[in-house]
Amino acid sequence: MKKAIVILLLAVVGWALVDAFTHVKFGESRLGDLKNPNTVGAFYLQKTAPELSVANVVTAIVVNYRGFDTLGEVTVLFLAAAGLGSILYRRKEKGAHDTMILKNSSQLLQTGARLIFPAILVLGAYVFIHGHLTPGGGFQGGVIIATGFLLMFMAYKDYHVSHNILTWVESLAGVLFVTVGFWGLIFGGSFLKNTMGTGVLNDLLSGGVIPIVYIAVGFKVAAELTGVLETLLNFKIKK
Amino acid sequence: MVISPVHYIALPLLAAFLIPLFSKINRELVRIVPGLVLAYLSAVSVILMNRVIQTGQPIIETIAGWRAPWGIDLVFSPFTGFLASIMTFMALLIWLYSYRFKKVDHEPALKYYILFMMLVTGSTGIVITGDIFNMFVFMEITAIASFSLTSFYRDRDGAEAGFKYLLIGSLASTFVLLGILLLYSQVGTLNMAQIAERMHDVPSGMKITILILFATGLGIEAEMFPLNGWAPDAYSQSPSPVGSAFAAIVVKAGVYSLIRVIFTLFDVHGAYEFLIIMGIITLVISEFTAMKQTNLKRMLAYSSIGQMGFVLIAFGIGTKEAVFGALFLMFNHAVIKSLLFMSGSYFVYNNTSKEITDLSGMGKKFPLLAFFFAIGAFAIVGLPPFAGFWSKLYILIAAADNSLLGLVAIILMVSIIEIVYYFRVVAKLYFGKPVEESITHKPTIGGYISMSILAAVIVIVGFYPDIVTGFLHNAADALLDKSGYINNVLHGAGELVKL
């Protein structure tokens, strides 16, 4: 009975959505006039290369034009880690480390993980350092690094990352982001304003503060995701 | 150093990032730093509100140096600034109240203060931002902080309440995101002023779909019926300071977002009637349910939902007097409901059941607390000479002026129900037989200070409502002045205050 109501409801919702989206033609350009930008999309495509010297327009949007959203997003991650810590808190007996993974995995996984792990770290670092030149950026790079750690967690049941280091990296990266913002406020007149010279398009050192912010974000995301994974894995269910 | 609205967001963030590091230096810092930040922000509120009222121009701050609509802007107008100031002051008082409220280990306390500050930051951010996706991000910040804070205590059903809240809250964000998506595809911008400008080009079928998506998504946070199933559990299972914060801060942000979308962004006929109808349904159903409650906190929660329904009705009427009354009610509700939560929770401090019957005779043991609770109860049902009387009066006058006499009748009838269930509690407090086994906790000094301040505000505003009516009139004007908002954001100057 309940299933029938739900399916009916879903049919209504689905039909309404499909109907709404027939007005949004797939593949049609809604950017308007590219020379005299009327929409934000066209404006960003026009102005990123000349004014910011950043090749990846999406990075420029995420870090500069809509940098405030990124600040909020970084906060969401931080909050998720804090919330996890508060919800799963248990008084710890001294020195005990319990884990949900009960035995070591196969030899194949262990050796493979140890081989691939450094490569994954390098790949992740590459992605977030070159965020302004190639697709990718802080978030993507941070997630790649966290995946590397996940691989190690799954391969070795006693693999641990020191929570202390993670906390320091997290907090310092966050402080760096807000400091860059305040720097912009004090010396540039508005929060997060780009106060460094922008350099030449497609150079590694172009874009002013944008690479700096994205690198900080990369570290922060990597540290946070690894912390979250570790918190979720460090839980023994009492039988 | 420039005093600007971005301090509301950036400073608590900085403090939150630094708190884990502070705790390695000195553990007490963890509890004190939020208070300092909130005190500073209250001072900032006073300065900014002063500036805004004097010049009559809202303060518009651009982020990252890109003017709206190419960048994100923060708008501190008499309306948004008023709400942000209330939230900051209430947060300061709630912090004072929660300082050493209950004994918790250091680790969770650290997380608590971080989450609490982010709750306030998220709500303030919702109110002062001028960009619709930014508003969504702040909504999520508030939401995640609320989910975690609801499940804070281990010895209650916090996890269930938190999980239920999470499921419903995530559905809300999904709907809002879908709404933003459709809106962006039609107008090509995310800035609220520019969306308002371009709204009349959007085909009306799409407008209605988008409005429905937004109303459903934002209505969940604004506790509109039938989307408020999460609220009673969240209010009753969370720690009391958090319950006060939900009532005074979070739900105001929810109502603000709904109102901003309907008043400024959309101009659909029937949106206002919709608000009135939903408000009436919310009001009536929750007040009746409140009467049936035996658990004190759930009763307060349902009462809170009902008051929000009342606010929606007043906004729905839409005239200047009605909006003025709605804002007055929001202000009063924040102050009064917090006082009720604060004093009420000390009565049921150690009993997990929190039944009203446990309150028997506490009036004699804790005269001051009972007095505070009584003031709160009298104020919220609208008795003169307390503050609640004026807001109810203004809304009733506005309804009568628009010949909505049926509405007047409903409101009066509901007020009688409110009187019944509130006075029931007060009578139990003073005239009930004391229950011997109940051990209660004496309130902290911080708790006494905050409750006294709130009680004083209720009484003072009750006798001299003119103290706040100036601010409220400006706020009402700012909300209703849609073209003024658009002009100021897109074409105006809006300078920052230098100190």
Added chain:
Amino acid sequence: MDPVLYNKIVTFDIYGSAIGLILIGLYALLVKKHLIKMVIGLSIIDSGVNLLFIAVGFIKGGTAPIFSPKGIELVQKGVTMVDPVPQALVLTAIVIGFGVTAVALSLVIRLYRHHNTARIDNIKSLKW
């Protein structure tokens, strides 16, 4: 093939699958009784919404919005770039979805430890 029909199929291809994902996720959320399945449903809804977002930004024949040397060459040849804004918004939305999922899973863990069951009909201490 008739362009109108082609357009309809392509539209419902991409939009349809994204909307389908949302509906599947909603179904899992509302009907399933196992807590983890509900969380998975939530995750699927997020994926569907993000996919829909990016699909809205697509422009036929467009290229990635990156001004690499190859990109500049393509622009000069007259190829348009896709709308970068939905991509930036989706980045944020994915991260937020991750945060919510993490908190949801931790709540599930706590509920499991407390009640020793992960099915919602056994945990009815709060009326739905």
